[in-house]
Amino acid sequence: MSRHIPGPHDPSEMEEFLDTFLYDDGSFLIDEIVSLDADRSEIVARLDTTREFPYVAHQRSGPGHPAHLSVGELIMATAHMGSLHGWFYHGLRWADGWVGYGNRIHRADFKALALIGPPLTLRSRESASRRGARRIVVRFEFEFSQNGQMVYYGDQTAMFLKSGEEQTRRT
Numbered sequence: 001m002s003r004h005i006p007g008p009h010d011p012s013e014m015e016e017f018l019d020t021f022l023y024d025d026g027s028f029l030i031d032e033i034v035s036l037d038a039d040r041s042e043i044v045a046r047l048d049t050t051r052e053f054p055y056v057a058h059q060r061s062g063p064g065h066p067a068h069l070s071v072g073e074l075i076m077a078t079a080h081m082g083s084l085h086g087w088f089y090h091g092l093r094w095a096d097g098w099v100g101y102g103n104r105i106h107r108a109d110f111k112a113l114a115l116i117g118p119p120l121t122l123r124s125r126e127s128a129s130r131r132g133a134r135r136i137v138v139r140f141e142f143e144f145s146q147n148g149q150m151v152y153y154g155d156q157t158a159m160f161l162k163s164g165e166e167q168t169r170r171t
Helices: 011-020 071-090
Strands: 032-037 042-047 098-110 120-131 135-146 149-162
Touching: 011 071, 042 071, 071 098, 071 120, 071 135, 071 149
Parallel strands: none
Antiparallel strands: 032 042, 042 120, 098 149, 120 135, 135 149
């Protein structure tokens, strides 16, 4: 049972993405795809910070330590944005045996706390890519902002590999 992710895409394509993704759709951190710009290899999305997060649920918030997304949750959001790039811009299909892995974080700047409440705007852009028959390497720039203020900048590389064995579709 997939949740609906609104955006400028065919809803059935997003449903297939979620149904075959390597994590169940409840863990997918993107709540809306705002824009897909293939010419610029860029995606803009929205992340609702009021949803459940594994680390936020266990924070002890108070004066000087407001409730916020953890580094782990922000890095997973970069993985999900990269997966959208693989799906929409490189034609990768998880059911065909493609998997994605973060390969290197060249730079990670945490500029401000990503507070619970206002949504995050997630922007990802491919700065380089190299494609082989069973491997695609993509370098990304990530800019995450909240209320117009940048909270995270990342320069990261991911690798997508084709296993050769088809995965079974989740039901």
